[in-house]
Amino acid sequence: MSGLIGKKIGMTSVYSTSGKYIPCTVIEVGPCVVTQVKTVEKDGYASVQLGFEEKKDKHTTSAMKGHFSKAGTTPKRKLVEFYEFPNALNLGDKLTVDLFAEGEFVDITGTSKGKGFQGVVKRHGFSGVGGQTHGQHDRARAPGSLGNSSTGARVIKGMRMAGRMGGNRKKAANLQVVKVFADKNLLVVKGSVPGAKGSFVFIVK
Numbered sequence: 095m096s097g098l099i100g101k102k103i104g105m106t107s108v109y110s111t112s113g114k115y116i117p118c119t120v121i122e123v124g125p126c127v128v129t130q131v132k133t134v135e136k137d138g139y140a141s142v143q144l145g146f147e148e149k150k151d152k153h154t155t156s157a158m159k160g161h162f163s164k165a166g167t168t169p170k171r172k173l174v175e176f177y178e179f180p181n182a183l184n185l186g187d188k189l190t191v192d193l194f195a196e197g198e199f200v201d202i203t204g205t206s207k208g209k210g211f212q213g214v215v216k217r218h219g220f221s222g223v224g225g226q227t228h229g230q231h232d233r234a235r236a237p238g239s240l241g242n243s244s245t246g247a248r249v250i251k252g253m254r255m256a257g258r259m260g261g262n263r264k265k266a267a268n269l270q271v272v273k274v275f276a277d278k279n280l281l282v283v284k285g286s287v288p289g290a291k292g293s294f295v296f297i298v299k
Contacts, residue, residue: 102287106118144173200298
């Protein structure tokens, strides 16, 4: 589906016309530049590659400099492919936040915050083992049994255990667009969006 690249600014809140308090996320969206147009005949599938946010020449490889020069634009930090734009696009075209309208619903994909190595209580919502009595020592947040000999004396795949938490690609579906500030390239959506402040997100109609 068609969409744009953005950067998460942070969260705020607004009041609806009925006086309801709405928590919202503010996203800087675009302007995005068309850096490549793929076709079924040449590439095997049709898509449009968009670039977002300026990048210094000294941090860009020679191959990518040539890629951007074909589109007649400066190097970009983030490149993402989107599909099914309503109008035909050409190299160098710019897309802004005007692609979205207030009241419509969008899907937003981002990388969730990394939380490091966490135990099962925080990572999977375990309630802990037993209470604090009967001589129990340092076992309240333990995972409990991991298996038995009937499974081959091993821990089966998929067992919920401690490990690295966060830092995964996540999608927040059906978020309503509350406000569109075209002059500031800002999009305000209802609810929370995956990722930390300043992280890239992909907004799809």
